[in-house]
Amino acid sequence: MAGLRCDPSQTTDDVLQALERAADAAWGASALSDLRGSLKATARAIWLISQESLAPGETEP
Amino acid sequence: MSPAPKRALHDLTATEAAALVRDREISSLALVEALLDRIARFEPGLRSFVTVDEEGARAAARAADAELARGQGRGPLHGVPFAAKDIYDAEGLPTTAGYPPLANNVAKADSFAVARMKAAGAVLVGKTVTTQFASGDPSPTRNPWRADRTPGGSSSGSGAAVAARLVPIALGTQTGGSILRPAAYNGVVGLKPTYGRISRRGVVPLSWTLDHTGPIVRTVEDAALALGVLAGHDPLDPRSLQESSFDPGLASQPLPRPRLGLLVDFVERADADVRAHLDQVVARLSEAGAAISEIRLRSSFDLYAAAHRLTLQTEAGAVHAAWIARDREQYSPRIKSDAMVGQLVPSWAYLQAQRVRRRLAAETSELASAVDAFLLPTASNVAPGPETTGDPSFQSPWSLLGWPSISLPSGVSADGLPFAVQLVARRLDEATLLRVALRVEKVMAFTGRPPEQAAG
Numbered sequence: 028m029a030g031l032r033c034d035p036s037q038t039t040d041d042v043l044q045a046l047e048r049a050a051d052a053a054w055g056a057s058a059l060s061d062l063r064g065s066l067k068a069t070a071r072a073i074w075l076i077s078q079e080s081l082a083p084g085e086t087e088p
Numbered sequence: 089m090s091p092a093p094k095r096a097l098h099d100l101t102a103t104e105a106a107a108l109v110r111d112r113e114i115s116s117l118a119l120v121e122a123l124l125d126r127i128a129r130f131e132p133g134l135r136s137f138v139t140v141d142e143e144g145a146r147a148a149a150r151a152a153d154a155e156l157a158r159g160q161g162r163g164p165l166h167g168v169p170f171a172a173k174d175i176y177d178a179e180g181l182p183t184t185a186g187y188p189p190l191a192n193n194v195a196k197a198d199s200f201a202v203a204r205m206k207a208a209g210a211v212l213v214g215k216t217v218t219t220q221f222a223s224g225d226p227s228p229t230r231n232p233w234r235a236d237r238t239p240g241g242s243s244s245g246s247g248a249a250v251a252a253r254l255v256p257i258a259l260g261t262q263t264g265g266s267i268l269r270p271a272a273y274n275g276v277v278g279l280k281p282t283y284g285r286i287s288r289r290g291v292v293p294l295s296w297t298l299d300h301t302g303p304i305v306r307t308v309e310d311a312a313l314a315l316g317v318l319a320g321h322d323p324l325d326p327r328s329l330q331e332s333s334f335d336p337g338l339a340s341q342p343l344p345r346p347r348l349g350l351l352v353d354f355v356e357r358a359d360a361d362v363r364a365h366l367d368q369v370v371a372r373l374s375e376a377g378a379a380i381s382e383i384r385l386r387s388s389f390d391l392y393a394a395a396h397r398l399t400l401q402t403e404a405g406a407v408h409a410a411w412i413a414r415d416r417e418q419y420s421p422r423i424k425s426d427a428m429v430g431q432l433v434p435s436w437a438y439l440q441a442q443r444v445r446r447r448l449a450a451e452t453s454e455l456a457s458a459v460d461a462f463l464l465p466t467a468s469n470v471a472p473g474p475e476t477t478g479d480p481s482f483q484s485p486w487s488l489l490g491w492p493s494i495s496l497p498s499g500v501s502a503d504g505l506p507f508a509v510q511l512v513a514r515r516l517d518e519a520t521l522l523r524v525a526l527r528v529e530k531v532m533a534f535t536g537r538p539p540e541q542a543a544g
Contacts, residue, residue, distance in 0.1 A: 032434075032435050032436075032442065033434075033436045033437070035404050046429070046432055050428070050429065050432060053428075053431065053432060054092065054428055056239045058339070060423045061421065061424070061425055062428060062429055063134075064425065064505045065401075065422075065426050065428075066427040066429055068399060069397065069398070069430075069432075069433065071394070072393070072394035072395075072397040072398050072441075073394075073398065073433065073434075074443060075390060075391060075394040076391075076394050076398060076437055076440045077393065077437070077440065078457050079391070079440065079447075080442050081440070081442075081444075083150040085443075086141050086443040086444075086446050086447050087443070087446070088439050088442035088443050088445075088446065
């Protein structure tokens with residue numbers, strides 16, 4: 028998914044735009060309006076998680 | 089048979105009903121008939137049941153009475169009626185999960201939890217309404233306290249049916265806040281045990297690592313009784329804990345002077361009336377000998393919510409992938425959009441959420457080490473309007489961590505709606521959780537109940 032990498036320097040808008048592009052590709056432009064709320068909340072969650080600094084050896088899933 | 093008890097049959101708790109049936113002071117059939125009458129009277133307005141199995145319940149009650157007449161008792165719930173949320177399989181009854189294409193999906197076998205209840209002698213009355221796939225879209229069920237408010241979700245029917253005295257026990261499930269929030273909004277008791285304590289086999293999944301099963305009842309004593317029946321290892325549930333059985337005797341005595349950690353991050357986010365009520369609860373518990381200290385989370389409240397959201401959404405996206413691809417028009421809007429967007433969450437984000445989840449569990453465990461339980465409002469608000477199932481953010485952190493939590497009714501708002509407090513204990517420490525809950529229940533002495541006319 029181009030642009031949606033784990034990068035703490037990305038803004039929530041960067042993440043949202045990447046998710047919207049992915050949604051357009053997966054579900055079509057006509058679905059975007061129905062998905063808007065979920066896309067926004069998910070973008071915010073992804074951004075927040077990406078701000079957490081975890082060293083490679085720290086905290087296995 | 090002795091004279092009937094002074095209390096109405098529909099007001100009996102599960103513990104009381106079990107004792108009266110066992111002592112043959114009432115029959116299971118009389119109890120079932122009383123509840124079926126009540127269901128017929130209130131259900132058209134309440135809409136808490138999807139299926140009422142009148143003949144099946146009568147047959148099971150007759151069998152229970154006949155067994156007792158022969159001196160055979162099945163277990164601690166012998167002859168006691170119960171209901172199960174409509175995502176639990178119950179042999180011979182449809183499991184619809186609120187999804188129209190499953191209207192004729194008749195279960196071939198009981199789910200683990202329903203089988204456990206039946207093995208303990210309980211009598212299945214029917215299946216209660218769930219929001220679609222136990223997600224966040226509102227159900228048609230009304231709140232028995234006020235018909236213009238939500239009963240919460242996703243265990244909408246279970247919460248409303250127990251509050252309206254249609255059954256003393258109903259099984260619910262919780263992935264975010266779907267046992268505790270309906271319990272709170274309906275003024276009853278909801279217990280979400282430790283993740284893996286009760287098997288999920290035969291329950292329609294939403295999110296494998298977050299889905300919990302548990303009871304909605306009217307007293308803490310009944311919560312302990314039900315947990316004792318339901319808990320136990322199931323080799324056919326891959327996440328069922330090996331040491332999962334629970335002895336209700338461990339929770340028979342209240343903890344006299346509990347040490348409670350008041351989670352201020354939650355209190356600060358609650359509505360003003362909820363905060364004011366919690367102040368009163370804290371004052372009363374302190375006067376009664378509880379030691380209450382304020383605790384702040386080490387990580388942000390929002391981080392718990394983010395890890396929960398990504399976990400739920402990604403797993404729900406996988407659970408529903410095939411059906412979403414085939415027939416998504418039958419889905420309700422919220423579960424549909426969450427499952428569709430869930431398929432877009434990148435793998436690193438899901439895995440990062442699981443790493444954060446583990447870190448949050450470790451640091452929250454340290455915070456819990458000095459107290460018997462956390463204390464917080466069950467929800468940020470009293471029951472809002474029917475366009476929503478309410479706010480899951482105060483319950484979902486404990487689903488994320490898999491820790492046991494319980495909601496107790498603690499008062500009634502100026503609007504005539506229940507307030508509720510939530511207690512949370514460390515993983516697998518339901519004994520302490522329930523002992524603290526017994527104490528809080530006794531101190532708060534909640535006697536509220538929905539007005540009869542509103543339920544109808």
